[in-house]
Amino acid sequence: MVDALFPLTVTGAQTMRRGKVLVGPVDLTLNGAGTTVVMGPNGAGKTTLLRLLHGAARLTSGQIHWACGLDEARQHQAFVFQRPVMLRRSVLDNIAYPLRAHGAARTQARAQASDWATRLELQDHLDRQATSLSGGEQQKLALARALITQPRVVFLDEPCAALDGRATRVIEDVLRQAVGQGTRLILATHDLGQARRFADDVVFLLKGRVHEHGAAATFFHTPQTAQAAAYLRGDILE
Secondary structure (H helix, E strand, C coil): CHHHCCCEEEEEEEEEECCEEEEEEEEEEECCCCEEEEECCCCCCHHHHHHHHHCCCCCCEEEEEECCCHHHHHCCEEEECCCCCCCCCEHHHHHHHHHHHCCCCHHHHHHHHHHHHHHCCCHHHCCCEHHHCCHHHHHHHHHHHHHCCCCCEEEEECCCCCCCHHHHHHHHHHHHHHHHCCCEEEEECCCHHHHHHHCCEEEEEECCEEEEEEEHHHHHHCCCCHHHHHHHHCCCCC
């Protein structure tokens, strides 16, 4: 169950590179239901925060504590990057790769991969080299590859950036199905419309610090900080 992983408690978490603080210190508690949307202007630290929570960025100081322990939590997570890495193999074998890595038989893994490809409208590209796909198609592939193992938590970094309306709709439909089946989403986006459609709670970042965290309805209608209100108005934040 997702609840076994949560709450996720972040205390004084900070990451630095070459003496510069990228994110933090961050204090945050995330519970086990719904979708958390991480918002903020470009350069606010959204991607870095997601990488910290996922364990892909080095924690310089502070603590990140999963209820079940870090090792077990990592076994039940997936991350969809804004610029996903494509393996030098077919679309079908890219999607099947996580199952094969977990020991699934090739026939079984490829059958499940074919089903996921269909869900994301990639069924006509199964034998193509994944590296030859368009950016939107690669994003769909990355989502299929992340969800095929049925992770309890999925981190998504701008999953629909630069995609057209149809591709965005396909990806959002699949994400809604995942949420309906109990998957916990932690999603970074600059798209206010997408945030409103998905968020149960919002983490608002500015200059690497959490300026506001609360229920989505409160954030969008009565933000509690001047910075969040300015961001929602479309003002430039420096």
